Amino acid sequence: MSRTNEDWAEAIEAHVAQVNKLTSEPIASSILLPDSSFAQFIDHTLLKSNATLSQIDQLCNEAIKYKFKSCCVNGVNIAQVAQRLQDSASVPCAVVGFPLGASKSCIKASETKEAIQDGAQEIDMVINIGALQSGNYILVYEDIQEVVAAASGVIVKVILETIFLTDAEKIAACFLAAEAGAAFVKTCTGFCGGGATVEDVSLTRRSVAYKGGSVKVKASAGIRSFDKCMDMIRAGADRLGTSSGASIMERSPTGEGSY
Numbered sequence: 001m002s003r004t005n006e007d008w009a010e011a012i013e014a015h016v017a018q019v020n021k022l023t024s025e026p027i028a029s030s031i032l033l034p035d036s037s038f039a040q041f042i043d044h045t046l047l048k049s050n051a052t053l054s055q056i057d058q059l060c061n062e063a064i065k066y067k068f069k070s071c072c073v074n075g076v077n078i079a080q081v082a083q084r085l086q087d088s089a090s091v092p093c094a095v096v097g098f099p100l101g102a103s104k105s106c107i108k109a110s111e112t113k114e115a116i117q118d119g120a121q122e123i124d125m126v127i128n129i130g131a132l133q134s135g136n137y138i139l140v141y142e143d144i145q146e147v148v149a150a151a152s153g154v155i156v157k158v159i160l161e162t163i164f165l166t167d168a169e170k171i172a173a174c175f176l177a178a179e180a181g182a183a184f185v186k187t188c189t190g191f192c193g194g195g196a197t198v199e200d201v202s203l204t205r206r207s208v209a210y211k212g213g214s215v216k217v218k219a220s221a222g223i224r225s226f227d228k229c230m231d232m233i234r235a236g237a238d239r240l241g242t243s244s245g246a247s248i249m250e251r252s253p254t255g256e257g258s259y
């Protein structure tokens, strides 16, 4: 049965109270990273409007070299990335409704379908921030749900744009995303100021913990060093979105970012 907006408000209020009772316990990197490669945490990202074809190619070359989890690009670049990453360990990831989240749900859904047709294997969408802050929870939920449905099994990461949100709104957005079928909640676009913080990663992790680990956390924006990556991972990030992947790998303790 679908929820009314009042039902959502009630469920969100209860969820916020629940999450606020949980304590944040830092996650030991030794537990988190037993045999996984550090590079597989990274979504290697180039989302600038003036990204050239050769810069996109370079992004792919770096992703192949370091075995990053994905190359995260705008929809116009997905076909090129899918072609370049064929037979590599890295997958193409497309952003949708990016960076404002302010396009209609049908447009976000259409972008999603188009990107997947072009080869995207992951989708990062931005929520309808204005709707969230207007208390229009049905719209926020259905917006995410429409993209999840359009993605038809391809994982969807839901960008909250934490810089604009209070803690209660961050918890609400995580709840709506988790209920709508998101695979990840993600902190920021990197286009509106702010960036991933230990506090936000920890809060978002606690906010989706009720799903028993099926909803993961992506820390993104302003991650420029190996140490910051480790802070994010210890705070609970399962994935890191950064446009500094190559320099992070080059400056990591081993020079190759491995343990």
Ligand SMILES: O=C[C@H](O)COP(=O)(O)O
Pocket: 045, 047, 072, 188, 189, 190, 191, 220, 221, 222, 223, 241, 242, 243, 244
């Ligand atoms: O999703 C990832 C962000 O857009 C990357 O932000 P950044 O350029 O601050 O690393």
